[in-house]
Amino acid sequence: MALNEHIVSSFEDELTALQSAISEMGGMVEQAIQDSVTVLLRLDHAQAQEVRAADKRIDEMQQRINDMAVSIIARRQPMAADLRMVVTSIQVANDLERTGDMAKQLAKRALQIESLGLAPKFYNGVKHMADLVSRQLKAALDAYAARNAQAAIEVCSRDDEVDAMHTSLFRELLTYMMEDPRNITQCTHLLFCTKSLERVGDHATNVAEAAYYLETGRHLGADEQVRQQA
């Protein structure tokens, strides 16, 4: 449903500012995930510190978005699509904050692996998975910004790919461990990394679900059940 402008322009401005804050936070988190994967692949100590610093900024951003949303609810009593916008912004900011935490954990993990040295065959799969969840996160944020319900559905249906990749990486890393017990330490670290990435995929799905709700006012899960019954 295309929306006209509010009669009260300052309300319009506040909603626009909230939307921009979400986009900005989304950009920060996408960058953090990419940086943390770079840290992991290059074992770059300085960039790891940068990811940790970025996580602080992401946390502050979440706080700011929450404050904005609470202020709008208190002063404007938003309704209908506006209400859904404000409520989902709180949800999305929360998912993005958790995603930022995952980036931080990836970076921390990388610092622990650093001394061990990684053979490329170990982390190729992890890199692919990181690319996939980054695309998922970007697509989910785009669907949210554009209020595109169809794009949101597509993100959710692609989460199976993330899960499948997680399972196959688990098997692959297990194989390396069985081949040579000296691989166990590295591979275990990488297993935790894949778990973090799988979580990022889940948060991307949550963002996409929020996008679907924002646009349609219905819950994707419930609609999905209706479709399957029909």
Add this chain to the structure above:
Amino acid sequence: MTMTQMTAAAPAAARNMPPKMVGDKVSVFYGEKQALYDVDLSIESNQVTSLIGPSGCGKSTFLRSLNRMNDTIDSCRVTGLISLDGEDIYNPSIDVVELRARVGMVFQKPNPFPKSIYENVAYGPKIHGLAHSKADLDEIVVSSIRRAGLWDEVKDRLAEPGTGLSGGQQQRLCIARAIATQPEVLLMDEPCSALDPIATAVIEELIDELREKFTIVIVTHSMQQAARVSQKTAFFHLGKLIEEGKTEDIFTNPVNKKTQDYITGRIG
């Protein structure tokens, strides 16, 4: 648990009772000018139905046609069917005075009679012959004032003029007066628009209690009030009923763009 499950459904609706009042293709004309176009709207028993929409949208016209208040305007003509418990209220055999006793009304501005508090409430039951003795009448007056949540404030001054009360008290006195004739439906035309937030909250609390016994239809310009007090909301625009549905659906996810534009404060 979803929002739908959380909100207690009205007992009447849960029992699948027929609607208390039904409007079927209701059109209202003031002379040549058509104010309402083919409105189909049912009023469920023991629910609060709120009518919202911009000024001149026809919501008050619809409200006033529910107890034939429009009859007082000479040029006014109503077509279509409005029924109360399945009975056509515009049928010539209907006694309008009796109809208005069954479908009472509370107005925007508190309008107590220039009489004592007691007389304000006693007037209706007296003219409708509802009280057979002074004791009967006392009983009706006291219980109506109690039910309107005004008793503690006026019990020692029943002989004082109703016009001496505060605005919020006057409005509750008018509600007491309206319910003293034991109506089945209570129509309220912006009952809180002249009241401060506290008096408004008291009236809203009262509306919620009254719906156990009465069916309530309220016209309000406050979207928040409609959202707070009603179970069903109908949105009118330019004389047409645009959308009606469960209040929570209308305010979280309206189907029609005009509804969305109106309730979110956008230019339609």
